[in-house]
Each structure stands twice: as structure tokens, then as C-alpha cells.
Amino acid sequence: MFNQLNMNNPNILKRKLLALLFVVASLPLMVAANNLPGFLIINAGLGKQFGLKIEGLDQSQADFTVKSVKGEILLSQKISGRDYQGIYSLELLREGDYVFILKTNSSEIRQPVRLTKRAIQYELTQRKVIYYPEVILQGRQLDVNFKNPNTEEFTIRLQTKNGEVLYEETLAGLQGIEKRINLLQVPGGEYLLKMITPTEQWTEVLYVR
Secondary structure (H helix, E strand, O other): OOEEEEOOOOOOOOEEOOOOOOHHHEEEEEOOOOOOOEEEEEOOOOOOEEEEEEEOOOOOEEEEEEEEOOOOEEEEEEEEOOOEEEEEEOOOOOOEEEEEEEEOOOEEEEEEEEEOOOEEEEOHHHOEEEEOOEEEEEOOEEEEEEEOOOOOOEEEEEEEOOOOEEEEEEEOOOOEEEEEEEOOOOOOEEEEEEEEOOOOEEEEEEEEO
16 A cells, blocks of 8 residues: 655755654654664655655764666655654656665665655555675774675675686675685785676775785
8 A cells, every 4th residue: 555745846956944843743764673764755744845854863864865767866855863853845746656765885775666646655665774784994804794684685796806706705694794704815906896686786995915
């Protein structure tokens, strides 16, 4: 069943709320869990506008964006502080499918939405949380940590800039991955660490001394 919120003008209007946005009338887009920030769309009787409320950011800064399904950025807002409230408007956008994204240093929350003439529709079951791998290089010791609640396959690949693979391992069926790799036999220089799941890929540049 779809939740519906009245919407307004997506001229990329961005301003902080000076008054409380009738929290009793708010509908949750994302409930804080696993150290994730609270991510709420608020129906505050603002016509076609919607309120955005974010609580409990671990980092001091985050990014909120609205993207087309093709990845085009239609609205972008940098968010500072642990808690945030703001008003946005999407009236100028065409009807269709979009994605609301809240990105922090350690994770990304993606909520697909459907924009109609008078409302935004969304299903909480369609939201997706993506955790970023943590990479720590201390001397010749490389640690890779990855929170993996969906137990997806996770591939770690260390290669030279020319593409020569020095190390590769795929881990499966694990909700939490903590991998330590010894680089004592690796010559000093620049390397690429690729971390791959079936849906995402990250690349980290490493400088081994």
C-alpha cells in the first residue's frame, strides 16, 4: 500500500524550517536503525511542498539529493549538524519515478518515490540501505571492514594500476566482514583496492610505502 504526501514546487527551493513541522502529522521515510539517521518526509499541511526531517547524524555533514531513475541530480542539499529540518518543492518536476537519497560518510539511504500531479507516493519496503566499506592501511597491514546485512557476496581485489591482480577473495553469507591483508611482500607504490558486491562497486587508491 502506498503512502501519499501532498507535494509542491521543485524549483530546488531550500530553506530551514524556523518552526516545528507538526511532527504528529509526519510520516516516516526511514526509521533510525543500525546507527542510521532518522529520515522523515513530513506532511505539514504545506500544499505540494514537503518537509524533510533528519535526526541523529553520526557525522557533522550529509547530502540529500533527488535523482531521476537515470541518475540525473535534480535537487541537492548539503546538511550540517546532527539534526535538520527543511522544506522542499517538486512542483516543476514531471510526473514519474524518482529517488530520494541521503548520503553520509558511511552509508547511503535510497528511497524510490513516484510523483503524480498532486502527491508523492512511496513504499517503505522499497528503500535500500547501502553501507560503505571501511578501509584502514597502517604500514603494511590492510584492514577491510564491511557491514553486510543482506549477506551479499563481497569481493576484495588488490591490483596494480596496470590491472595486474595481486590478491582477490570473495566472501559470501556473512553479515559482517572483517578482513586483514598482509602487504609485507608487496613492493612500495600505488595500488587499487576494488570492493565489489552484485549491485555496488568501490575503488580505493592505496599508497604502500
